[in-house]
Amino acid sequence: MTDGSASSDAELGENDGDRFDRLPATEDEREVQGRPTRQDVLDYWDDRFGVPPETFEEHTFWERGSGKIWVFYGDLPSPVHIEALGMTFLRTRQEHWKPTLEAVQRFGHHAETCVIHLSREQARTFLAGDDQAIEWDGDWGYLIVAHNLAGEVEPLGVGLYIHGELRSQVPKGRRREL
Structure with a gap:
């Protein structure tokens, strides 16, 4: 100024x-x-x-x-x-x-890249806050994690993908066992 x-x-x-x-x-x-x-x-x-x-x-x-x-x-x-x-x-x-x-x-839901779509079991693991081995041929780093729910792609949260592993970034207070 x-x-x-x-x-x-x-x-x-x-x-x-x-x-x-x-x-x-x-x-x-x-x-x-x-x-x-x-x-x-x-x-x-x-x-x-x-x-x-x-x-x-x-x-x-x-x-x-x-x-x-x-x-x-x-x-x-x-x-x-x-x-x-x-x-x-x-x-x-x-x-x-x-x-x-x-x-x-x-x-x-506006995203077109760096979105990883999870199966029902993978989504459960992600929402519980657990890391999991997943094949992904996209960019490493922070991804939008999504799952099909009622016929629509629904963003679940943020994941960190490195070395063949998706690391859940769901905060501890927001994790759920489904």
Whole structure:
């Protein structure tokens, strides 16, 4: 910011775990080092999962703390000092970005790539939080895990596929024995 107001410059120039800051649209608008841009997020979902950017046209993206990205249907002035805004969406301050279970369940049906379809037994194992050996000829890394339910493909969550093994990323509190 170049308006000379030192207190707002200091407040807006760094990550703060007590507020939500809208992601800048592009790199040129970035004020916090390391903060992803809206375009980065759209490119990630498009490149990794084939989710078209227009899927998120009505949504805004926010960072709270360092690398915890939230998605909100609508828009608000930035920054926002509240406890929650929309839903958690993506973790970005690690080597490989990781979508959240909530994001995959909400937007995963738009995905065209990096979606692994599980049988009924494999889906049970996945939802219980257990890892399993599975043949997959797609990319390694974080995948959208899906299962056919009532004739429709239903995203179940996020899996990490490496070395012939699908590792369940279902959080402990959300695991189910079916």
